[in-house]
Amino acid sequence: MCAAGGAGILWGGNRVPSRALARGLTAAATSIVLAVVGGGLLPGAAQAQTGTAAGVSASAEPQAVVPAPARWTPRQDALVTAGADGYLAKDESGTYHWVHEADGSMGAAMPFVPASNNNGVSLKPSGATAVLGDYATGTTVQIPLPGGQRLVGGFTADAVLTASPATASAPATLHVLRAGADGQVTDQTVPGYPADAPQPTFYGQNGDVTFIDVTTGGVVHHYLVNLADLTFHEVLPGVTFASGTKVVVGGSRVVSYVQGATTVHSQRIDDTSGTVDALPVPNAITPQQQPWTPVPVGDLIVFVPATTTNGLGWPLVGVPAAGGAPQSVLQHTGGSYAVAPDGSVLVTGGTSATDWAVRRIAEDGTVTTVRPLTPVPAHQYGLSYSAGRLVYVDDSGPYKSLMGRDVSAGASPTASAPFVMEDFGPAPVTCATGISCVRLAGQGSGTVDYADPSTDFVEQWASPTSFYNAEVGGTDPAITDAAGDYALVNTPSHSVQSVVWFQQSTGNNVAFTRPLSASALWGTTMWAQGTTAGSVRPYSLTSRTYGTTVQTGASCATFKELQADGHWLYWSCGTTAGVYDLTAKRNIPVPAGAALLGDGFLVRHDTTAGTLVLTDVHTGTAATGVLADLPASALTDDRGVTWSVDKYGGGVAYTDADQNVHVFPLTDITRSPLAVTGVDPFVAGVRIGDTWQGRVNFPRPVGRWTLTLKNAAGRVMATGSGTGGTGAQVKPTWDLKDSTGHPVYDGAYTWTLTATPADGQGASATATGPVYVSGAPAAPRDYTQDGAGDLLALTPGGRLDIRPGTGTSSGSVGAAESQGTWPTSSTYVTIGDGGGDGNNDLLVRTSAGTLIRYPGPSGALPMGTGHTIGGGWNIYNSFVSPGDLNGDGRADLLARTPSGDLYFYAGTSAGIFAARVKVGSGFQIYPLMTGAQDLTGDGLGDVLARDASGSLWRYDGDGHGGLKPRVLIGAGWNIYNALVGVGDVDGDGRADLLARTPSGDLYRYSGLSTGLLAPRTKIGWSWQTYTTLL
DSSP states (O other): OOOTTOSEEEETTEEEEOHHHHHHHHOOOOOSSOEEEOOOOOTTOSSOOOSOOTTOOSOSSOEEEEOOOBOSSOOOOEEEEEOSSEEEEEOTTSOEEEEETTTOOBOOOBSOOOSEEETTEEEEEETTEEEEEETTTOOEEEEEOOTTOEEEEEEOSSEEEEEEOOOSSSOOEEEEEEEOTTSOEEEEEOTTOOTTOOSOEEEEEETTEEEEEEEETTEEEEEEEETTTOOEEEOSTTOOOOTTEEEEEOSSEEEEEETTOSEEEEEETTOTTSOOEEEEOOTTSOGGGOSEEEEEETTEEEEEEOOTTOTTOOOEEEEETTOOOOEEEESEEEEEEEEOTTSOEEEEEESSGGGOEEEEEOTTSOEEEEEEOOOOBOOEEEEEEETTEEEEEESSSSSOEEEEEEBOSSSSOOBOOOEEEESSOOOOEEEETTEEEOOOEEOSSSOEEEEOTTSSEEEEEEETTEEEEEEOSSSOOEEEEEETTEEEEEEGGGTEEEEEEGGGOSTTSEEEEEESOOEEEETTEEEEEOSSTTEEEEEETTTOOBOOOEEOOOOOSSOSEEEEETTEEEEEOSSOEEEEETTTTEEEEEOOSSEEEETTEEEEEETTTTEEEEEEOTTSSOEEEEEEEOOOOSOSOOBTTTEEEOTTTOOEEEEOTTSOEEEEOOTTSOOOOOOOOEEOGGGSEEEBTBOEEOOEEOSSOEEEEEEEEEETTOOEEEEEEEEOOBTTEEOOEEOSBOTTSOBOOSEEEEEEEEEEETTSOSOOEEEEEEEEEESSSOOTTOSSSSSSOEEEEEOTTOEEEEEEBOOSTTOOBOSOOOEEEOOTTSEEEEEOOSSSSSSOEEEEEOTTSOEEEEOOOTTSOOOSSOEEEESOGGGOSEEEEEEOSSSSSSOEEEEEOTTOOEEEEOBOTTSSBOOOEEEEOOGGGOSEEEEEEOSSSSSSOEEEEEOTTSOEEEEEBOSSSSBOOOEEEESOGGGOSEEEEEEOSSSSSSOEEEEEOTTOOEEEEOBOTTSSBOOOEEEEOOGGGOSEEO
16 A cells, blocks of 8 residues: 555555656646546555545546536525525425525434424424424424414414314404413414304415414405414405415515416505505416416515426516516526515525525515525436547436547546537436436547437437437347447347447448357457357458457356457456457456456456456556545446546546546556557548548547648649547548649549557557549540540541540550541640530631630530630641649640740630730740640649650740740650640559651550650550541
């Protein structure tokens, strides 16, 4: 054991150094939400514990405490009676206390009190004696009842009201029996009492005034009797009391009413000959608020509603007794009241549970606070701690909501403010005698699973708008494990175990079913019972195949339970258990019992000792010690209810008796390296207009991560980064645009995500996968919408063919797919999308010099009605469309005059061109020029030009519409009579070049990452049948 200043804590009976203890003793509170505490003694320590908060574990392991929020429903203190210096209230346990108003102190608890109470005094008949009790002082007064007198019901601190009914020999009399200071009782007769009256009917009282009914001559009369001055006055004349009529006596006014009636009647006590006010029940008193009680306070009638249909209580509304507009007295009230001796009325109420108080309504209508009522801690019905996220079901809201808090990594964690994951959370069910609960299973991805009570559904929630469910059959599903995107659900009534894949999004989200047996999940692997005693087999949930059998060293033929966490595998045979290290191939025996596996440790609830026990196995041997005090309950298995292990983040959480959550980070236990445990297989395909979202699972929460998107050529198209994920899962997104903000082309891309551990300990991990983009603007030179560049070819007769590129490693072109007849006197230029429809277009300069743009329909040669751009274009003898030269994402045009001047025409959103800009001269030296698209991978178009000597030159676009200085590609290119920058025909993401000899042989030059060209490959012959290739 370790006292303050000691050297360690006990692990299996051995004292070992504890860095955690020293750190815990010096840690300060980390936030308003989390108070870090440390130090203390293990159970059984001889020295007294000091400096620990109530409910905090006796462990030396540092911990953080998340205070319980307030319950939504305010503290339900029911007011019974009010005296001059305090009041009597019944708390939620049914216990009564007298509260002294001066200092807020409470008297001794009382399990019950008499039913008759008046201004802090009770009346309890005891045979022929009336016993008056003073709650404030605890004293009693006893008044013997003379023969023939019976209690009426009215009383004060020293007097009772009695009556002697009329007999044949004596008239009826009304008496006040009063006890003197000397204990002597005087009997005073109330004058004016009808001689023929039977025993009166008691209706109510306040202070010295008692309300009774007396029937004489067959007529019922209502009277007020003042026990102090023995006055006797009739009130509420003409008001007939129907069945169920009740009376409330206030300090200044008396009210009669019948529940559900539309009118209440009242009269001032000091003017019994005055007006009887008939007050209509205001519309503000809705039917849902019934039953209500009209309580007089001064000349205001406040309608105190019951609270059976509203957790916060209904509004307290007051109306002048003589009529008038309703007045708001309190936003919410609790449904009980007590009239004080001064005529004021005590009620409970406020704006919320944290503003709830006993309040006094004075006769002038002012409201003051008598005593704030401390909020009741919200009760937790279930708890999950997974990948740094606490999830619990509590009653801190109007419904049993599923709530979450994110806990930071490290030795001094902080927690976020609570957030709602499901408004109408799972309904708690009876788990044991007197215990309602919801068993929660965290998945490490910020989501939590639970079985929907009395249905065959299990549900997974991440937020109020993000959830999945699975229908497993039967009405008794129980989740036994969850990890990543999967969950194991046992349905005993059907003798079936369902493997649920929540992201399957087809059918009922059940991947497959199997017989009931022990199994465990980690990543995309399910560990299942092997075919021999003590053996287990890994089963891939993606390939649906078994891996190599592992022998754990257990002796039982059938496991009771399996759990997995990275390279750790927990097995239980019931009376024996162990943790198997899959890396070291070593079995480590551990204590048996209800346990949860973490990364290198095991936690067990020892219900006999009332403790959580931590067994550290990360060194290869088991070291066991007490982690926290957690008394046993009626639950035989409270995992996922009162305590939970974060098998991703490496911590432990439990709920104490005061509903505070304690979090142990356990940072002294070495974590396994960060790795990738799963990648969503459904994120490969996405269309332009949508957003690609990946989903990568890790074994630990991650910190900073980076995302890189590359095209097939390896060029980086876009990047992204973030800090943290959702639990141990990162969901990167890509808007399908490149780094310049322009949509990418159709085709295959590769994403790479690199993440670092959230706690900063260990190396990063990398995941990668494909993305196939469709619906994007056509790739350069792609007229068939397959992502590959296409070759256009014109016959002597004017037939213009599309020869589609294969887009494969063969790098060739196929047979003509679309044909059309065009004038042979025109000049043709392939160009990108000018009309904004996503399809590549065709420019045609007629023999008259008119330039026309023909929009390209999807998957076909541009045809139909063209859009005239303008005339006078016959001043040029060469046109080149290299792609985007100025970086605005639009296809541009270069035009050369016979004298060699080169002009740049920028593409516009209107499908035409901006005014020309001269970008060069001397280009007459090139008898052949072609737009090469992007040869260098910089996102800009390039130009290839062959001079008269046969040398081939590359001009790179400069991003401003011009060209950079030329670069020599090579010599000997005058063997070709056609050169065409065809785009990507070999599927490697780079622009290629096609070249034709005069004899008709067709060659492909694949583009290289250097901007040069690979050696040629022959891909065809007899291409001399075409006069023009473009």
